[in-house]
Amino acid sequence: MPWKVNYLGSFVDLNVTPQDKPLVAIVGRSNVGKSSFINTICEFKELARTSSKPGKTQTLNYYEVNRDFYLVDMPGYGYAGVSKVLRQSWSDFSQNFILNATQLTCLFILTDANIEPQELDLKFIAWCGEKEIPIHIIRTKIDRSKPIIINKLEELFKLKLQDHWEELPVITRHSSVTKEGTLELRLAIERMCK
Numbered sequence: 001m002p003w004k005v006n007y008l009g010s011f012v013d014l015n016v017t018p019q020d021k022p023l024v025a026i027v028g029r030s031n032v033g034k035s036s037f038i039n040t041i042c043e044f045k046e047l048a049r050t051s052s053k054p055g056k057t058q059t060l061n062y063y064e065v066n067r068d069f070y071l072v073d074m075p076g077y078g079y080a081g082v083s084k085v086l087r088q089s090w091s092d093f094s095q096n097f098i099l100n101a102t103q104l105t106c107l108f109i110l111t112d113a114n115i116e117p118q119e120l121d122l123k124f125i126a127w128c129g130e131k132e133i134p135i136h137i138i139r140t141k142i143d144r145s146k147p148i149i150i151n152k153l154e155e156l157f158k159l160k161l162q163d164h165w166e167e168l169p170v171i172t173r174h175s176s177v178t179k180e181g182t183l184e185l186r187l188a189i190e191r192m193c194k
């Protein structure tokens with residue numbers, strides 16, 4: 001069944017973010033493909049604004065799906081184009097949002113499948129583990145490298161995760177260009193938000 005998606009609004013005040021439905025939030029480094037992922041999964045070309053320049057999404061953008069649950073596009077972390085102070089305030093904001101989202105069903109953490117494991121991602125994922133946040137890691141933009149490279153980099157990533165995790169979190173792959181992985185993730189989201 002196609003999803004009926006409705007843009008609900010953009011929030012910067014954590015006191016007024018909607019908490020009345022199950023929620024799946026999308027987080028990850030700036031420019032990793034979060035907004036594109038939302039567009040692909042919702043089968044909407046221009047639902048969430050994307051950009052080749054990092055730092056596009058700066059608010060919590062709520063999309064209501066079938067009146068059943070929310071998908072939330074989050075600002076990216078680690079955007080190099082801003083001051084350290086601003087970067088810190090973004091990460092405080094995102095972390096507070098995650099810790100206080102009582103209806104958070106799952107946090108999708110997007111990581112670029114084409115590059116070596118990034119310290120920032122590993123740190124953030126370790127933080128989620130400490131706080132017992134339910135996570136699902138997605139390796140994005142898998143259309144950009146040969147499968148052999150994608151496999152190798154994922155193995156490397158898993159090795160790094162093993163420093164913090166006895167049992168690895170769920171890791172799947174996605175491309176907003178070829179749509180690989182989209183159907184499985186839609187089904188997974190539907191299952192968790194029922």
Ligand code: GTP
Pocket residue numbers: 029030031032033034035036037049050051052053054055056057058075076077140141142143144174175176177178
């Ligand atoms: P911020 O909001 O700035 O944090 O970025 P974001 O994570 O929302 O990334 P966005 O979806 O805006 O995409 C960033 C860039 O990556 C854009 O130029 C997209 O076209 C490109 N991109 C996103 N997903 C894919 C993908 O699966 N494959 C390829 N090849 N490019 C992608």
Ligand code: MG
Pocket residue numbers: 034035036049050056057073
């Ligand atoms: Mg974005």
